[in-house]
Amino acid sequence: MTVHQPLIALVGNPNAGKSALFNALTGARQKIANYPGVTVERKSGRFTFADGRPGELIDLPGSYSLDPTSPDEAVTRDVVMGRQTGERRPEALIIVLDSANLDQHLVFALELLALGLPTVVALNMVDLAERDGLTLDAARLAADLGVPVIPTVAVRRRGLAELAAALDAVILAKQGPHAPLGEPDMRARRRRAEHIANSAIVSQTDSRRWTDRADGVLLHPFAGPIILFALLFIIFQAVFSWATPFADALEAGAAALGELATATIPEGFFRSMVVDGVIAGVGSVVVFLPQIIILFFFILLMEATGYMARAAFIMDRMMAGVGLSGRSFIPLLSSFACAIPGIMATRSISDEKDRLTTILIAPLMTCSARLPVYTVIIAAFIPSTAIGPGIGMQGLVLFGLYVFGIIGAMVVALVLRSTVAKGGASGFLMEMPKYQLPRLRDLALGLWQRAALFLRRAGTIIFAVTIGLWLLLTYPQVPEGSSMSQSEYSAAGRIAGLLEPVVAPIGFSRDIALALIPAMAAREVAVSALATTYAIDAPDEETAALALGERLAGRWSLPTALAFLAWFVFAPQCISTIAVTKRETNGWKWPMFMLAYLFGLAWVAAGITFWTATALGL
Numbered sequence: 372m373t374v375h376q377p378l379i380a381l382v383g384n385p386n387a388g389k390s391a392l393f394n395a396l397t398g399a400r401q402k403i404a405n406y407p408g409v410t411v412e413r414k415s416g417r418f419t420f421a422d423g424r425p426g427e428l429i430d431l432p433g434s435y436s437l438d439p440t441s442p443d444e445a446v447t448r449d450v451v452m453g454r455q456t457g458e459r460r461p462e463a464l465i466i467v468l469d470s471a472n473l474d475q476h477l478v479f480a481l482e483l484l485a486l487g488l489p490t491v492v493a494l495n496m497v498d499l500a501e502r503d504g505l506t507l508d509a510a511r512l513a514a515d516l517g518v519p520v521i522p523t524v525a526v527r528r529r530g531l532a533e534l535a536a537a538l539d540a541v542i543l544a545k546q547g548p549h550a551p552l553g554e555p556d557m558r559a560r561r562r563r564a565e566h567i568a569n570s571a572i573v574s575q576t577d578s579r580r581w582t583d584r585a586d587g588v589l590l591h592p593f594a595g596p597i598i599l600f601a602l603l604f605i606i607f608q609a610v611f612s613w614a615t616p617f618a619d620a621l622e623a624g625a626a627a628l629g630e631l632a633t634a635t636i637p638e639g640f641f642r643s644m645v646v647d648g649v650i651a652g653v654g655s656v657v658v659f660l661p662q663i664i665i666l667f668f669f670i671l672l673m674e675a676t677g678y679m680a681r682a683a684f685i686m687d688r689m690m691a692g693v694g695l696s697g698r699s700f701i702p703l704l705s706s707f708a709c710a711i712p713g714i715m716a717t718r719s720i721s722d723e724k725d726r727l728t729t730i731l732i733a734p735l736m737t738c739s740a741r742l743p744v745y746t747v748i749i750a751a752f753i754p755s756t757a758i759g760p761g762i763g764m765q766g767l768v769l770f771g772l773y774v775f776g777i778i779g780a781m782v783v784a785l786v787l788r789s790t791v792a793k794g795g796a797s798g799f800l801m802e803m804p805k806y807q808l809p810r811l812r813d814l815a816l817g818l819w820q821r822a823a824l825f826l827r828r829a830g831t832i833i834f835a836v837t838i839g840l841w842l843l844l845t846y847p848q849v850p851e852g853s854s855m856s857q858s859e860y861s862a863a864g865r866i867a868g869l870l871e872p873v874v875a876p877i878g879f880s881r882d883i884a885l886a887l888i889p890a891m892a893a894r895e896v897a898v899s900a901l902a903t904t905y906a907i908d909a910p911d912e913e914t915a916a917l918a919l920g921e922r923l924a925g926r927w928s929l930p931t932a933l934a935f936l937a938w939f940v941f942a943p944q945c946i947s948t949i950a951v952t953k954r955e956t957n958g959w960k961w962p963m964f965m966l967a968y969l970f971g972l973a974w975v976a977a978g979i980t981f982w983t984a985t986a987l988g989l
């Protein structure tokens with residue numbers, strides 16, 4: 372006999388703490404962050420009642436009403452109404468409310484209660500309400516709403532047992548709200564919500580002044596953007612300077628591993644595969660782990676404290692200038708990690724054209740896969756001179772590349788908004804989350820997840836592509852006494868030879884053409900491909916042991932290196948991004964458009980860089 376598992380949905384406004392509660396109840400690791408619009412899909416998980424019976428819980432995107440204005444809100448409506456195909460209707464709801472924004476959150480809650488499903492209310496974030504001197508009467512609220520109201524602190528697991536018990540009781544009794552709460556229209560609901568919220572407040576001190584004062588500075592029309600910019604600048608400096616000792620250690624480790632393999636494995640096919648393929652290729656990517664971790668440390672910090680939402684607000688003013696709204700900021704910001712979650716996050720954008728434009732420019736945000744490519748070239752060609760106290764040339768160039776991508780994106784957005792995705796900027800309304808101290812555990816977990824993701828890529832895609840490339844580079848073997856190098860003679864070299872005429876005008880050699888092809892699988896592969904190519908061509912073991920950067924410095928001219936950087940700012944070198952664009956735009960038209968325009972831009976940008984640098988005699 373299978374046990375009946377009641378299906379329970381977590382619903383509420385954005386940023387109420389639904390995902391935090393979901394994680395606490397199921398032990399899952401859904402992304403939570405201190406801004407609205409984090410969850411854009413339904414996610415389900417198992418949890419157990421006190422007596423051990425199982426239940427299925429679904430986490431939903433935050434929503435303001437059952438009349439969806441964006442694709443993620445439509446998901447919430449469909450699930451709650453039982454219209455989601457292939458899914459049963461939830462038997463019960465947990466409505467999650469932010470205690471400090473009761474009047475606003477109750478508007479949607481009233482609409483949900485009118486559905487008459489067995490419901491419990493999680494009065495969440497009571498800790499922040501207490502901090503701000505707000506005391507609420509849960510019993511009074513329960514009486515007004517006609518359902519149990521349980522104060523909770525999702526992130527500290529407070530109130531969870533009570534919540535589960537109350538849920539159990541309403542499900543067993545199949546008990547909906549006591550009093551009918553159907554308010555026909557939005558205005559009436561809003562008035563009712565305000566009334567109920569006010570009567571639930573026991574006492575309130577106005578210590579929200581602290582937040583106001585901080586916002587006065589951080590959101591100031593002039594100081595705000597300057598602070599944001601300075602912060603980003605510091606982050607990129609840190610990515611370079613803090614990571615160096617760790618990256619050096621990892622590089623030394625990879626080199627030692629290579630030597631060990633050379634010494635222990637007998638010369639031949641297998642040794643070459645391990646040393647030139649796996650260690651040279653995959654190792655060259657893994658050394659960027661420290662940089663990735665530092666970058667995400669800052670991003671997670673900004674997300675957890677509530678600063679990120681403020682940054683979106685600041686950017687809104689600037690983005691209106693190119694026909695986008697601040698709503699695009701969070702998706703674009705996620706794209707700095709990877710364009711794939713960024714493109715998925717556009718589901719919270721209600722305007723279709725706005726959303727399309729954001730999807731199309733998302734790949735221009737510098738994703739973390741470009742970091743290895745940028746860093747290896749910068750380290751090899753840009754001197755590490757200091758140009759001011761604490762400001763290094765290398766960090767500055769890295770910052771410049773990020774800015775270059777952003778400017779490119781803004782220009783493209785402007786063009787798209789006046790051509791294929793015509794339309795004006797839509798308004799931006801976002802509730803500012805409360806400032807919070809980041810919790811160390813969440814931060815550590817977030818970093819761990821990012822690091823694991825990166826290493827998993829290195830161990831799967833990058834590993835597989837590197838081995839494949841190694842095979843194509845090793846065969847056929849160059850005959851004794853030929854004037855050609857092994858990589859030129861090999862199958863891979865011949866394929867690259869076909870591409871060479873296309874990229875020769877922009878200063879790219881055959882080796883580079885060769886690296887660009889497998890880099891379609893993932894951008895980091897450009898680094899591992901170059902490392903493998905040069906390891907195979909190395910005349911002796913001493914040269915083979917050189918780090919990739921040193922080899923590049925000996926082979927490439929400065930104009931070529933700069934052109935290569937410019938290429939990677941724009942090139943759509945990632946099949947997964949194209950695939951997710953196809954899924955999110957329901958067809959091949961826009962992904963093909965994206966591919967074409969980005970390759971075009973990459974070629975032109977690399978060309979201009981190469982020609983200018985050559986003309987300047989660099």
Ligand SMILES: Nc1nc2c(ncn2[C@@H]2O[C@H](COP(=O)(O)OP(=O)(O)OP(=O)(O)O)[C@@H](O)[C@H]2O)c(=O)[nH]1
Nearest residue numbers: 386387388389390391404408409410433496524525
């Ligand atoms: N102090 C405190 N913070 C909380 C509590 N619950 C959630 N948070 C924080 O509030 C923020 C939002 O939480 P999420 O779980 O992402 O909110 P959500 O309702 O899933 O938001 P969307 O997915 O955008 O709809 C995160 O920074 C959480 O760490 C709580 O009870 N107390």
Ligand SMILES: [Mg+2]
Nearest residue numbers: 389390409410
């Ligand atoms: Mg969520």
